[in-house]
Amino acid sequence: MAFRKQGLGELEALVLLRRALDTPKRAPVVLGIGDDCALLSVGAGLLAWTIDASIEDVHFRRAWLGLDDVGYRALQAAVSDLAAMGAEPIGALCDLTLPPQTSRRKLALLAKGQAKAAQELGCAILGGNIARGPVIALSTSVLGRCRRPLRRDGARPGDELWLIGDVGLSALGLALCQRKRSRSAAERVCIAAWKRPRALLGEGRALVGRAHACIDVSDGLAGDAGHIARASGVALVIDEVALGRVLRPELRAVCEKLGRDPTRAALYGGEDYALLAAGPARRRPRFARVVGRVEKGRHVWLERADQTRVRLGGGFDHLG
Amino acid sequence: MAFRKQGLGELEALVLLRRALDTPKRAPVVLGIGDDCALLSVGAGLLAWTIDASIEDVHFRRAWLGLDDVGYRALQAAVSDLAAMGAEPIGALCDLTLPPQTSRRKLALLAKGQAKAAQELGCAILGGNIARGPVIALSTSVLGRCRRPLRRDGARPGDELWLIGDVGLSALGLALCQRKRSRSAAERVCIAAWKRPRALLGEGRALVGRAHACIDVSDGLAGDAGHIARASGVALVIDEVALGRVLRPELRAVCEKLGRDPTRAALYGGEDYALLAAGPARRRPRFARVVGRVEKGRHVWLERADQTRVRLGGGFDHLG
Numbered sequence: 001m002a003f004r005k006q007g008l009g010e011l012e013a014l015v016l017l018r019r020a021l022d023t024p025k026r027a028p029v030v031l032g033i034g035d036d037c038a039l040l041s042v043g044a045g046l047l048a049w050t051i052d053a054s055i056e057d058v059h060f061r062r063a064w065l066g067l068d069d070v071g072y073r074a075l076q077a078a079v080s081d082l083a084a085m086g087a088e089p090i091g092a093l094c095d096l097t098l099p100p101q102t103s104r105r106k107l108a109l110l111a112k113g114q115a116k117a118a119q120e121l122g123c124a125i126l127g128g129n130i131a132r133g134p135v136i137a138l139s140t141s142v143l144g145r146c147r148r149p150l151r152r153d154g155a156r157p158g159d160e161l162w163l164i165g166d167v168g169l170s171a172l173g174l175a176l177c178q179r180k181r182s183r184s185a186a187e188r189v190c191i192a193a194w195k196r197p198r199a200l201l202g203e204g205r206a207l208v209g210r211a212h213a214c215i216d217v218s219d220g221l222a223g224d225a226g227h228i229a230r231a232s233g234v235a236l237v238i239d240e241v242a243l244g245r246v247l248r249p250e251l252r253a254v255c256e257k258l259g260r261d262p263t264r265a266a267l268y269g270g271e272d273y274a275l276l277a278a279g280p281a282r283r284r285p286r287f288a289r290v291v292g293r294v295e296k297g298r299h300v301w302l303e304r305a306d307q308t309r310v311r312l313g314g315g316f317d318h319l320g
Numbered sequence: 321m322a323f324r325k326q327g328l329g330e331l332e333a334l335v336l337l338r339r340a341l342d343t344p345k346r347a348p349v350v351l352g353i354g355d356d357c358a359l360l361s362v363g364a365g366l367l368a369w370t371i372d373a374s375i376e377d378v379h380f381r382r383a384w385l386g387l388d389d390v391g392y393r394a395l396q397a398a399v400s401d402l403a404a405m406g407a408e409p410i411g412a413l414c415d416l417t418l419p420p421q422t423s424r425r426k427l428a429l430l431a432k433g434q435a436k437a438a439q440e441l442g443c444a445i446l447g448g449n450i451a452r453g454p455v456i457a458l459s460t461s462v463l464g465r466c467r468r469p470l471r472r473d474g475a476r477p478g479d480e481l482w483l484i485g486d487v488g489l490s491a492l493g494l495a496l497c498q499r500k501r502s503r504s505a506a507e508r509v510c511i512a513a514w515k516r517p518r519a520l521l522g523e524g525r526a527l528v529g530r531a532h533a534c535i536d537v538s539d540g541l542a543g544d545a546g547h548i549a550r551a552s553g554v555a556l557v558i559d560e561v562a563l564g565r566v567l568r569p570e571l572r573a574v575c576e577k578l579g580r581d582p583t584r585a586a587l588y589g590g591e592d593y594a595l596l597a598a599g600p601a602r603r604r605p606r607f608a609r610v611v612g613r614v615e616k617g618r619h620v621w622l623e624r625a626d627q628t629r630v631r632l633g634g635g636f637d638h639l640g
Contacts, residue, residue, distance in 0.1 A: 010450060012424070013418070013424075013427055013450055014450060016424060016427055016428060016431065017416075017427070017431050017448075017450070020428060020431035020432060020434075020435050021431055021434060021435055021438065021444075021445040023438070023439075023444045026444070028410060029410070029411055029444065029446060032411075032444065032446040032447060033445070033446060033447045033448075034447070035447075037447070038411065038413065038446035038447045040410060040411070040463070042362050042363045042367065042410075042465075043362045043363025043364070044363070047362065047367075049413060049446070049447075049461075049463065050413070050447070051413040051414070051415045051447070051448055051449050051459065051461050052415070052449055053415050053417065053449050053451045053453075053459070055417060055451055055452075055453045057454070058451060058452050058453055059451075090348060090349070090360060090362075091349055091352075091358065091360070093358065093369060093370065093371040093461060094371070095371045095372070095373050095415075095459040095461075096337075097373065097375060097457070098333070104332070104336060107333055107336055107337070108336060108340060111336065111337050111340035111341055112340060114340075114341060115340050115341055118341065118343070119343075124341075124343045124346070124349065124352065125341040125353070126349060126352040126353060126358035126369070127352060127353045127354070127355075127357070127358045127369075127370070127371070128337075128353075128371055129371050129372055129373050129459075130330060130333055130334060130337070131373045131375055131378060131379075132375075132378050133373075133375050133378055133455075133457065134377070134454045134455055135453070135454055137417070137453065137457065139371065139373070139415040139449075139459030139461075141369075141371050141413060141415075141459075141461035143360070143369065143463075145362075
């Protein structure tokens with residue numbers, strides 16, 4: 001928090017960069033700064049293009065993750081941005097930073113995790129860069145193809161709010177990794193959610209033609225809902241009762257043990273790589289669970305069982 | 321050097337990654353790991369795609385560079401890979417890592433440098449990612465278009481070896497930045513070469529249809545010549561007299577002052593972002609200077625005035 005007072009927060013930094021770097025769009029650029037991916041019109045369809053970071057002591061600690069997990073989740077996290085656009089992966093480039101004393105065995109383990117994710121996702125790593133640095137860091141750029149991309153800015157009043165995948169588990173998994181204790185089955189589910197997230201590519205593609213807007217939940221449900229609300233110029237209302245119904249029993253079990261509130265864990269977890277979409281009821285796919293609705297207005301709101309509403313703050317601040 | 325004994329060198333790491341990550345090429349991938357860019361067949365032409373790192377205390381020190389220089393050179397360096405393939409930029413994504421206490425003013429300066437390079441190169445920054453980290457680090461991914469890419473693996477015995485742009489100045493510039501003295505005009509030329517490199521995009525495109533192979537000189541002429549030799553299965557012979565003729569007088573002046581050998585400075589400098597190409601004499605463009613030839617065999621050789629040859633070792637090792 002000291003930093004946020006002295007320095008600048010993520011949203012402030014993004015606004016600054018957007019102002020400094022945004023230029024009039026020139027073909028083949030269809031969409032620049034401000035969504036999960038940039039969009040380019042090349043050939044028959046569109047290309048979706050993104051970049052994502054995974055940095056030691058920021059996104060992970062080596063005490064808690066194997067280097068195979070590090071490689072695996074870095075690629076899944078990057079591809080999750082494609083899932084959010086309804087795109088299909090073409091391939092990835094990885095810019096890898098390694099500290100001195102990285103052994104051949106460690107690098108092999110990291111590459112093994114990347115290769116496993118690449119195979120599962122159908123997203124081969126096509127090249128990259130390697131450099132020395134103070135910590136292990138992976139910067140993964142991913143390209144995909146889509147015909148009709150799911151953007152953040154299409155949510156309309158009257159839409160349902162759909163959640164695809166689980167939220168909250170991953171952040172609990174991270175919290176559990178920081179304790180050394182015997183682990184229950186529910187705890188292992190949370191830890192697996194953190195260590196081995198999965199980009200919901202198939203679900204993202206199936207949302208095309210159904211959802212009006214979509215985002216992947218990487219910084220917490222509340223914060224990422226805020227991105228849709230801002231981009232679409234609408235209010236997003238999350239129904240606490242509906243959200244409660246879709247939370248995993250493992251989340252409740254672990255929350256009880258850790259003395260945490262399940263709704264809070266679901267809203268502010270982060271690194272879930274679930275999808276949050278907005279679309280009309282008649283087009284809801286079977287795998288989507290309704291957790292709220294889109295209304296005229298602004299901001300993200302949590303509606304309690306007694307109909308009272310509280311406005312929700314942002315998600316994880318990457319500079320906070 | 322301690323690291324190279326305990327850990328692993330760059331080439332060894334690249335071989336390991338290539339083995340772990342390389343998969344059979346599937347459409348639209350035309351070229352994966354192993355050249356300046358990956359190549360994808362999308363639409364009418366080819367896409368060239370690359371990623372490049374710029375890390376504080378590895379690629380630069382903040383005492384020696386303004387943050388505008390940091391932003392400027394990170395984009396130029398990444399786009400230089402497109403120049404080497406004869407490609408034209410479409411756009412860039414930047415994954416930016418910032419330490420705590422980064423002020424708004426500093427970020428604005430960094431973005432200003434990026435925006436200047438983006439404008440000069442016709443390569444808008446279309447998005448990216450922002451995260452906290454121990455040092456300033458930029459990972460820049462760039463996409464470009466080309467019809468007939470210049471690869472590393474096409475050099476043929478009988479080809480001339482062409483140098484486009486200057487080598488050696490940038491490394492001297494870096495060395496000069498580490499001393500605090502009044503600076504001569506020659507010294508300022510070297511420092512500018514390091515602080516404000518330029519990707520030779522126009523020259524790269526003009527080499528298409530003329531050169532059989534091309535690489536950008538980022539890790540030193542000797543090392544990057546080695547990449548062409550290995551990929552093409554040929555020997556590259558650098559003619560010391562011919563190389564001497566194309567070196568800038570400023571390089572000689574600064575070498576004399578610093579007590580360095582100009583040939584050595586030219587061969588092992590690094591961060592030049594010149595282009596090294598191989599092609600037939602009849603197709604040599606006017607801006608290319610002959611610095612040697614391609615022969616049957618292996619490795620990179622320096623041929624002295626007395627016709628004796630020494631085999632040249634690698635360039636800068638990013639993990640060394």
